[in-house]
């Protein structure tokens with residue numbers, strides 16, 4: 001049994017908290033909103049963010065007090081919307097025990113700095129990279145919350161830390177693999193959201209399997225080429241965080257990114273799709289960060305560029321697809 005604190009009681013933070021509690025750990029949820037804290041403690045529910053769960057495990061409780069939340073934590077899990085992670089985590093600097101491991105569940109790139117979440121978390125908390133792990137995989141929160149079998153990967157430069165996180169998060173229905181490729185896992189989690197926006201848009205516009213498969217394949221290529229340029233290992237792209245999450249996110253209306261794209265494809269504006277979104281669609285702010293990273297590393301990012309034109313200039317799905325067609329002839 002491990003004392004684990006989850007920062008952020010959103011849909012995934014709460015579903016992952018349940019995974020951890022089901023694995024036999026004592027789980028403290030930290031939430032900024034008093035109503036969510038009270039709902040978890042008094043009703044064993046998070047009706048605002050994860051209404052599908054009727055009764056959260058007894059081993060989960062919540063607090064809004066930062067120091068109390070992390071005081072006894074052996075593992076601290078961060079599940080905050082990526083664009084707000086830095087500002088939220090800076091408040092925890094100096095509060096987290098010096099031997100605790102910090103895990104990021106977040107899938108996004110910080111827009112103002114073009115930094116991955118491993119960089120944001122370690123900078124904001126002044127944490128050595130050896131105490132950090134990135135967790136990612138095909139994990140739609142509603143399915144995990146229903147205890148459907150699923151898997152993810154924990155990546156850390158320290159094998160001991162990756163194994164500690166994997167052991168703490170593995171239970172009868174959830175399996176956590178390990179990896180040493182933090183950059184690869186981070187890039188997969190962030191870029192698959194951009195692809196899901198585009199696939200969702202094509203679906204919303206009425207296109208079928210061929211179009212979806214084409215976008216998904218080009219998206220996989222883009223994340224592989226850009227990730228490799230940043231130092232990721234190629235094998236990671238074919239694992240849980242890569243192909244696994246791409247299949248899930250690009251194939252399900254349970255994905256906020258897919259749904260956001262689908263709403264654009266049906267004719268909604270970005271503002272309307274944002275208002276309709278049930279939780280954060282990380283791909284939206286991540287698009288421009290991916291384009292910027294591509295420019296920085298000299299790697300073309302045609303899919304992210306086309307989606308940037310969708311989000312910023314309002315081009316149609318047909319125009320987005322013709323931009324993809326215009327990008328090169330090589331399929332290797």
Ligand SMILES: NC(=O)C1=CN([C@@H]2O[C@H](COP(=O)(O)OP(=O)(O)OC[C@H]3O[C@@H](n4cnc5c(N)ncnc54)[C@H](OP(=O)(O)O)[C@@H]3O)[C@@H](O)[C@H]2O)C=CC1
Pocket residue numbers: 008009010011012013014031032033036049079080081082084087088105106107108139140141142278279280282
């Ligand atoms: N949902 C899913 O299926 C999965 C999500 N992820 C990733 O996990 C991360 C969180 O996703 P998810 O929980 O689903 O998102 P939600 O939109 O459900 O929740 C976002 C969380 O971020 C918190 N938050 C936002 N701004 C701040 C802030 N300034 N200070 C403190 N907390 C803040 C929210 O708090 P509040 O509730 O008070 O607004 C909430 O707890 C994302 O990066 C996502 O990509 C990864 C795998 C699966």
Ligand SMILES: O=C(CO)COP(=O)(O)O
Pocket residue numbers: 107137138139140141193196245248249254255256257258280281282
């Ligand atoms: O990351 C996810 C599935 O693995 C969740 O996707 P969304 O953030 O698009 O809902």
